[in-house]
Amino acid sequence: MIETEAQVIRIDGLHAWVKIKPHTPCGQCDPKTGCKSVAVSRMFSQTQEGFRVQSPLSSKAGDLVTVAVEEQQLLKTAAWAYGVPLFLLIVGAALGQWLLPQSSAYSVLGACFGFVVGFVLLKQQHQLAASAEPVIVASRQSSLSPFLSPCQMKRKP
Incomplete structure (x- = not known):
């Protein structure tokens, strides 16, 4: 844990x-102010x-x-949060390229669509968030x- x-x-x-x-x-950081990445994250x-x-x-x-x-729950949540949108982005780009190979615009549109679908699926995944x-x-x-x-x-x- x-x-x-x-x-x-x-x-x-x-x-x-x-x-x-x-x-x-x-x-590893400045002894007085601490971790710079934490300071940057606090700014935003x-x-x-x-x-x-x-x-x-x-x-x-x-x-x-x-x-x-739990470490396993944290790892599972991170894999879902990063993996699902990235996987669907790649699948969307591949489908866009496969449907109309002469134009890369469809590949970009497919990638965007896949990315958005990935985030919609994550928003609906309440059990994953509750278990972690x-x-x-x-x-x-x-x-x-x-x-x-x-x-x-x-x-x-």
């Missing part, structure tokens, strides 16, 4: 919203308060938890908040 530390922001039924604990630099990301995870344990806002996801949802595997109460302020814990998105 792939695990990381997080803090519960709020509870929503059988799910919890958690904020992932910031990691220290690994030594929406301001997401946290992540929704399954909460089988009785956690409450402010608790420190360990969130985990992270889950809280350990919880401990925290009297002090190591990476959330009390204002952040009370604020609802």
Whole structure:
């Protein structure tokens, strides 16, 4: 299992919203600012308060938890998310070229159509996303908040 530390922001039924604990630099990046790819992704990301995870344990806002996801489920989800649109893009391009070999425009249109169909299929694949949802595997109460302020814990998105 792939695990990381997080803090519960709020509870929503059988799910919890958690904020992932910031990691220290690994030594391959700038020691002061950390990973450059994380900094770039933060520039273009929406301001997401946290992540929704399954909460089988009785956690409450402010608790420190360990969130985990199965490696096989993560690999399966990544293969579907990248493989299906790419495969259908190639199939669409091949079909477009096969139907009208004298024009490459049909190959491009077929590739675009295959790519779009791949994403539509992924949107309808709810079971895949549910099976790869992270889950809280350990919880401990925290009297002090190591990476959330009390204002952040009370604020609802």
